[in-house]
Amino acid sequence: MRALACLLIVAPVLAWAEDIPVTSRVADVTLYPQGGTVIREAGFAAPEGSHRLILTDLPVSVPLSSVRVSVEGAQLNDIALRDDYVPPRTAEETAALQAARAEVARLEAALRDAEAGVEAIRLEEEAAVARVAFLDQLGTSRALAGMDPAALRDLVTMIGQEGLAARQAALEARQRADAADRGLTDLRDDLEEARAALRALVPQDAARAMLAVAITADAETQGVVRVAYTVPDAGWQPAYDFRLDRDAARLSIARGAFLQQSTGENWQDVALTLSTSRPSEQTAPSEIWPWLRRVFDPDQMQPKTLSRGAEASFDSAAPQAEALAAPAPAMVTQAAPEFDGLSVRYVYPGTVSVASGADRVRVDLGLIERPADPIARAVPLLDDRAFLMAGFTNDPREVILPTDEARFYLGERFVGQRPIAMIPAGAEAELSFGPIDGLRLTRMIPSREEGGRGVFTASNALEETIRIEVENLTAEPWPLRVLDRVPYSEQQELEIEWTAAPRPAGQDVDGKRGVLEWRFTLEPAATQEIVLDYTLEWPEGKLLR
Incomplete structure (x- = not known):
């Protein structure tokens, strides 16, 4: 170490005249649900000629293969990166x-x-x-x-x-x-x-990487060097406040985001863009391989094996993030979402500060309002009361991402917090806003018979009657959607017949076979009864499952 120090001291002054040390700062960050793109900026002043801009303040965790550099005010020649034998830098403490x-x-x-x-x-x-x-x-x-x-x-x-x-x-x-x-x-x-x-x-005294940027200036110049790279230890989590106004039949969605990063350095007053793009996940379609089938004599059966192509499909490498183009300065104008048909970007109008490994910062992303269709959903098979639902069509330029940070309000009353799945742009969806205690559900089986039947053909049968009652104990009429089910069969040997009074408004609801739906409006103090009968018949000697 002493020999290296002596070497640096006695080195010719002219050799160091071409190297210009510069200090960079994180200026712009684009966060994905997992990972992010960081853009550092450093101003410099250089005389005419060829020089090297020396940055020794990149976090050592930066994946050097992802680094992209652009220069304003001079011609960019080449760049050199290393994370060992980095020249010492002055420790700075605020x-x-x-x-x-x-x-x-x-x-x-x-x-x-x-x-x-x-x-x-x-x-x-x-x-x-x-x-x-x-x-x-x-x-x-x-x-x-x-x-x-x-x-x-x-x-x-x-x-x-x-x-x-x-x-x-x-x-x-x-x-x-x-x-x-x-x-x-x-x-x-x-x-x-x-x-x-x-x-x-977060004292930023960890090891750093070095970046040397070779430039040529035709004359004395002042410029800016920008360095972009990807980081895995950062990201954002969506946060939504869903608020239903029943009287106005409107649903408001307050969008927000929680930010976190553990890159080893603090982000102070950085421009922020949030993207719903997910470069850390699969970015290309899967490969399909030929499917070879063979037949064998029973005594020649061999264990099932995978073809080489199939084996390759199970051993594929993890998807890699797309290479970054040279960064350009970002102009922050408004916080409105930008939808390109593939993902949504939110350009935050101000700046944010996020400490590494310590802060969990929340930012607001604006409000969406959509028409809503409030209705009470009743599932007597599993629940003893109905629940308030709101159907709506998502904004065609907005993707609602899956998150655990979804909070629900009915007017000003907090209903609860629960996870939500992704709602694509322009898709129809339905959200729940809590139970309606005044809509009571009762489901009984007053009649059940099981035994043999038939004169010339021996068979077994099961007959069951289900009585459903929906009672409105509130002081207002409620539009209701009642869901129940009857069994279904895919065997000719198992015959199923059913009747319902009143007749259901829909069958095989949402593609679920045997699921029935009734729709009606229930007045205050009124009771609606639904009677459901079904019969199952199958050959003697068979067991019903």
Whole structure:
């Protein structure tokens, strides 16, 4: 190390005249649900001629193969990257970081002093306990056997008095120590908060990578070098507030996003773009391979094997992110979504700051309003009350992404939080806004018969009657959608017949065979009854499953 330092000192000054050290900062970030693209910027001033711009502040975790560089103000020649033997850089600490470290040190010293005081009181308790132990041992000594009664009485009195005093001293010391320790709660809380504040600042003293950018200037110039690269340890999670206005039949969707990153450096006042694109996932269609089938004699059956093509399809490499083009400056105009038919981009109108490994920042992405169709859905087979649903058609330029951060409101009343699946642009969807306690559901089986039937043909049969009641205990009429089911068969041997009164409005609802649907409006204090009968018949000797 000393030899390297000496070499750097005695190197000709002219050799270093062509190298221009520059300091870069994260200026623009595009986040995907998993991963992101970071653009760093660094200004420079260079005389006429060929030079190298030396950046030594790239995080060492940057995948060097993803780095793309552009230069304004000079001609870009070539770039060199390395993550070892990087020249040292001056450690920079902000005033906030220095103050946070000083506060942690102050509180740690204060806590040490206070805990030392508590320990001193504990020592008083231990000394008193030791006195008690000595007096107890003295009272059982064999030397007492030869003492005259008066001396023995005086000794016993002394042991009792001193023992009582020692026990009282131990108790008092314990109480003072416990009280003093409880008094340190606020100090410990302050220290933990100070440590959390220090962690949030994330001292950026980790190892760095170096980037050397060769440029040529026709004349003295001032310019900007931009470096773009992908990072895996960052991303955003959608957050939605769905609010239903029943009276206006409108659904408002407040869009938001939670940001996080663990790149090893803080992002301070960076321009932000959020994209629904997912380059870390599959980016190309799967390959299909020929399917060879053979027949064998039963005694020549061989284990099933995969063709080489099929084996290759199961051992494919993980999809890689697409290469980045040279970055261009981004112009932030508005927070409206930009939809290109494949993904949606949100350009945040301001800047954000996200500490590495510490912050979980929420940003707002605006509001969408859509017409909604409120209706009560009843599933008597599984529920004892109906639920308020809102059907709507998603904005044709908006993709609602799957997330666990979806909160539901009925007017101003919070209903609950639960995950939602993806709703593509322009797709129809239905969301639930909680139970309607006044719409009570009852499902009974008053009649069930099972046994054989037939005169010339032996068979088994099952007959069942289901009675469903929907009761409206509210003071308003409700449009209802009631769902139930009857069994279905794919065997000619199993015959199924059913009837329903009233007749259902739909069968095989949403492509689910045997699922029935009734639609009606139920007035206040009214009850709607649905009777469903079905019969199953199958040959004797067969079992019903």
